[in-house]
Amino acid sequence: MSGVVWDNWQKNTDGRATVQFNRDELLGAYRRMKVIREFEERLHEEIKTGEIAGFTHLYAGQEAVAVGICDQLTVEDMIVSTHRGHGHCIAKGCDVKGMMKEIFGRAGGLCKGRGGSMHIADLDVGMLGANGIVGGGAPQAVGAAIAARIDGKGRVGIAFSGDGACNQGTTFEAMNLAVVIKAPAIFVFENNHYSEHTGDAYAVGTSKDIASRAEGFGMKAWRANGCDFFETYTAFSELLEYVRAGNGPAAIELDTERYYGHFEGDPQRYRGKGEIDRIRAERDCLKAFRAKVVGAALLTDDDLDKVDAEVIAQIEEAVVEARADELPDPATVADDVYVEYY
């Protein structure tokens, strides 16, 4: 059922006034979404050269979710991500050049070439790690929330999960634990309608409404169009206020789209005829953003074109530097297993 826009995304909203954005905030949000898009589009091309090893899962299409959420977080809020984590990393503030070097397997990578695409983390910006295990992160977000509550500064722990991870027992356990102990944990379900190569209509018993699972565990849930930055942002702002106020955990389901395959190289034989063209035409968060802000005369096409050009140059530079960076020293292969081993 890919491409269906929720008609009930406002069902759980409290009817608050529209969130207001100033010019810098709008330009910043667009830039971050564009950085993610260009990062992924470029990786899609670079992977064809054979220079990038291993599995790469691209986030293109889902940018409004990562940015609509992370734009409202502080550096002290903590997120755990997924195997499709580049977007979350960029939105939370990970260094883009460091990420590119990591994916190229270089010594200067954010994780020294030890992690790769699926294991990027930067605790200094509250990014507790992408995760190669589907559903692996949700309990860790609850742990981060436990830590946040003890510290008493209103921080939150956020688990990004997809429609695949929403079927994992770890996710269920984490949701129940969070409710039981009223942890300031947030479960973000990005429904891109495919868990690997299987549709949500088949694999998710509540495929029309993943958020209802969170409600079943006893927490409040929101729903929004994850291909629209403003809808995502507005719904999440209500959720965040609710959780920061000490009401316990909450969840949000975002209906979104994955433009590429499960992994790079996936022949995507499961896609419908013309499906990718259609979602790119009808469900593109960057196009939707542009139409809204230009239509409302908040920004001009020239403003956004300028951002586009700058981002393309930024990613080009990141690729050039990544390619030029040195390889990790094989003599370090067993370093950093322990802080101390005696």
Add this chain to the structure above:
Amino acid sequence: MAIMNIREAIVSTLHAEMERDSDIILLGEDVVGGNGTAGGPEAIGGIWGTSPGLWEKFGPERVIDTPISESAIIGAAAGAALAGKRPVAELMFADFVGVSLDQIWNQMAKFRYMFGGKTRCPAVVRLVYGAGMSTAAQHSQSVYAMLTAMPGLKVVLPTTPADAKGLLTEALRGDDPVMYFEHKTLYGVKGEVPEGEYRQRFGEARVVREGGDVTVIACGRMVNFSEKAADKLAADGIGMDLLDLRTTSPLDEDAILESVEQTGRLVVVDETPPRCSLAADICAMVAQRAFTSLKAPPQMVTAPHSPIPFARNLERAWVPSPQKVEEAVRRVLAFR
């Protein structure tokens, strides 16, 4: 020196360390007990009696009763550790690593390496293990070899009250994930425990006996069984070097090799089936590094390749006994 048992040593260490360091938190099933019941919180204080008084003293934000959700317990500990806390997660039975292994093995063990050495995950997982109480196949296993094989984890197994304190303190002061194994038949074992701050460095085997004729390596309850064998053998004038490993990761290879180089005869006692066991691991290490010192083939005293049975007499047949240790020692000594 105070005289106390292993259970008391663990409880008093948790109290002292949680007092000292407000980042330490405890979570697990029934670590408080009684929440949501007419009896009220603190009705249990840990099913093994290892956490009484902590909830009352440190409150529900630091002493957290969890649902029966082992993946969430370990995963939350992993996340809290990344977020700057020092969680102690209790697995009521070590066998429950079966339902939480991903969070131990793919998550907390690997964070530091995967993330390029920039993170710390100072979590302590307390695992109650071992046969001897007829708790049968799913509540009796000694799963330390499996976790010892996983880079990123440290594995410790106290056998005395002093080590229970020293190793737990060291685990709580360190910055790596530690698997702290508590043998369910040893909680009542009494001994002297140093007062005040006391840390036992990892990777330092305890020399239990020095006898010179044969080297016996053991950990946990098997140390006590080996001591019984040593007493019998001593009556025949046979002297045993007995090492209690204390930690299997890191492993005190030097102490093992030093003893084997003098005795030339090795027996390893291990409360697990033999395949891919700690005993096999140590025999391989010795064969590789001290081959020319050996005067006899190393012997493994292990359980059979079977699950752990229920009936008392069957369980006794399964667990390596003092008699089997004694026989193995006589075997290596008889080899020409």
